[in-house]
Amino acid sequence: MKISIYREKLKDKINNKKAKIAVIGLGYVGLPLAVEFAKKGFFVFGIDIDKKKIKALSRGNSYIQDIKRTALSELLSNKLISFSCDYRNIVKSDIIIICVPTPLRKTREPDISYVVEATRKIKDNVKKGQLVILESTTYPGTTEEILLVLFSERGLKVGQDFFLAFSPERVDPGNRVFNTSNITKVVGGVSKNCAYLSKLIYSKIIPQVILVSSSKVAEMTKLLENTFRAVNIALINEIALMCDKLKINIWEVIEAAKTKPFGFMPFYPGPGLGGHCLPVDPLYLSWKSRRHGFEPRLIELASQINSHMPNHVVNKVVELINSKAKHSILEANILIVGVTYKRDICDIRESPSIDIIRMLLEKQANVSYYDPYVSQLPIGKKSLHSIKLTKKNIFGFDCVVIVTDHAKIDYSFILKNSKLIFDTRNVFKKFNNSKVFRL
Template structure:
C-alpha cells in the first residue's frame, strides 16, 4: 500500500487523530494534537470524561480547561464512547492503563480489549500506535496477531508502531510538546508514518530500529529511576541509624560537576510508571531464564519504605509519651507527587493502612485531593475526605506525617502548632 498520501496528510495536519483513553496520558496528548491543528477524536468508556471534555471542561487538575474549551469550540477536539467511529481516524493512539496483577505480573487486559475493539473496526490505511508502557515484544506479539486476525496485514494494509508516553504530570517545564518522542515501528513504513505524525506534535522524534527497542527504552528510563531511588532510600535508613542527615549528604554530593546525579529518599514509590514498569521487564526476562536480581532488590527496598516510615513515626509518638495505638495522626498529602491530584500507586495510601493496622487513627489533608476515589488496591479507603488545615485541626493531632510536599500548604502553621512532625520529604 502506498503510504505517501497518509504521510502528506500528517505533514499537512489534515489527518484525524483518534486517541483511545483520555486519562493522564491521553488527555494532554489530545490537547497537544488539537493545538497543532489536527482534528482529534478521543475515545473513552468513562461517560463522565466524554461529557466533560465535550463541554470543554478539564477533569485533571494540572490541565486547564481554557485550552480544551478553545479546541472544542474550534471543532478540533471531540470525545465519544462510540467505538464504531474508530474508522474515522487516520491514526489511533492507544493510551490505556497497563497495571500489575496482585502477583506483580503484567496486566494487559486493557490493551488486549482495546486492540480487539480496534480489530472490529479496522480499515485499510490506518496507523495504530501503542503508547502504554509494557514489556518488549508486546506490540508485535500481542497487538499484531489480534489485528491481523481480521485478514489485514501489518505493513501492507495497516501500520503498527510503539511510542512510549513520557508524561510528567504537573511539570511546568516539560509538557507533552516539549518532550522528545521515541518511535519504533513494525517495518520501515510504520516507522516513517509514526515519525511523520509525532514530528508535528513534539519538539523532536527519536526513531529506533524496532517497536521492541522502543518498548525497552521506556522500561530502561523508569528502571534507572527506580534503582537509584532504592539506593538513596537504603542510604537514608543507614545514615539515619548513624545520626547523619541524608539530605545534607546529597546536597553536598551534588556539587560534584560530573559522575553524580541527585536522587532523594521518600516514603515509597508512587505514580503510574516507576512502581510498575520494572516488573514488566522482570516478568519478560523469565521467558529467557534470566533473573533480574538488581531490579527485584530495588523493588524490595522501595516497597519496604512505607513500613520503615510508620515504624519511625510510631517510635517518635511513643517517645512523646503517647502510646501509638489510639494516637491521632494527620497524614499530609495523599497524591503520589507534589502539586497534582494523581493518587495512582501513592505510598500515602499504604501509609494510611499501615498506621491504622497498628491501632492509630488517621485523617488526611490534601489541597488537590478533596476525596479519595476507589482504587484497585485500596478500595476500602474510598470516600474519605480531606480535613481542613487550621490551627485547631493541626494542634488536635498527636503527630503530622508529611507524605507529599505540596506547595499549597502552610508549613509554618504546621511547624508552629503541631505537637510532632515526621517529615519524609525534607
C-alpha cells in the same frame, strides 16, 4: 524502503493536516496528547470506555490539572476535538493512538488485558491505510506479539496496507517545565514505512522525534528509563535507612555529593514509590526477562526496598510518638499531610500515604489527613475527608507526618502550630527545629 500507495496517501494527509486522529484512553497520557494534536489543527476523536469521563470532557470539564478548561472548551467549540465511547469512529480515523492502562495483576504479573481489549475493538473497525501506535508502557515485544498478530488476522500486510509502531509516553503530570509538547519522543516502527509515518505525525506536535530501529527497542527504552529511576530511588532509600542507623543526615549527604560535577545524579529518599509507572513498569520487564530464562535480581530487590518504605515511616512515627510525645500509638492523633503519590497533582494511585494511613489505623491510631488536591480518600471500606489546616486543628495532633510535599502548603504555619513533625520529604530543610525529625 518499499513505497506503498497507502504510505504516500497518509503522508500527504499528515502534511496537509487532513489526517484524523483517534486517541484511545483519555487518562493522564491520552488526554494531553489528544489536546496537543487538536491545538495543532488536527481533528481528534477522543475515545474512552468511561462514560462519566466522556460526559465531563464533552462539556469542557478537564479532570487533569495540566489541561485547562478554557483550552478544552475552545477546541470543542472550534470542532477540533470530540469525545465519545464509540469505537466506530476508528473507521473515520487515519491514525489511532492507544493510551490505555497497563497495570499489574494481583500476582504482580503484567495485566495486558486493556491493550488486548482496545486492539480487538480497533481490529473490528480497522481499514487499509491506517497507522496504529501503541503508547501504553509495556514489556518488550508487545507491539509485535499482540497487536501485529491480531491485525494480521484481518489479512492486512504491515508496512504496506497498514502501519504499526510503538512510541513510549514520557509525560510527567504536574511538571511545569516539561509536557507532551516539549518532551523528546522516541518512536520504533514495525517496518521502515511504519517508522517513517509515525515520526512524521509526532513531528507535527513535538520538535524532537528520535527514531529507533524497532518497536521492541522503543518499548525497552521506556522500561530502561523507569527502571533506572526505581533502582536509584531504592539505592537512596537504602542509604537513608543506613544513615538512620548511623545517625547521619542523608539530606545533607546528598547536597554535598551533588556538588561533584560529573558521575553523580541526585535521587532523594521518600515514603515509598507511587503512581501508575515506577512501582509497576520494572515488573513488566522482570516478568518478560524471566520468560526468557534470565532472572533479574536488581529490579526485584529495588521493588522490595521501595515497597518497605511505608513500613519504615510507620515504625518511625510509632517510635517518635513513644519517645517524644510520651504517648502510645493507640489512639494517638496523627495528621498526614499530602496523600497524592507526588507533589502538585491530584493522583492517588499506588500512593504510599494510603499504606501509611492503613497501617496506622490498624495500630488503632486516630488518623486524619490534609491535602489541597484531594478532598476525599478511600481507605478500605472507609472514606476519610481532608481537614482544614487551622492553628487549633494542627495543635490537636500528637504528630504531623509530611508525606507529599505540595508546593502550595504553608509549611511554616504547620511548623509554628504543631507539637511534633516527621518529615519524609525534607520540606523543613531550612528550619533547624527540635520538633522536626527527618526520614
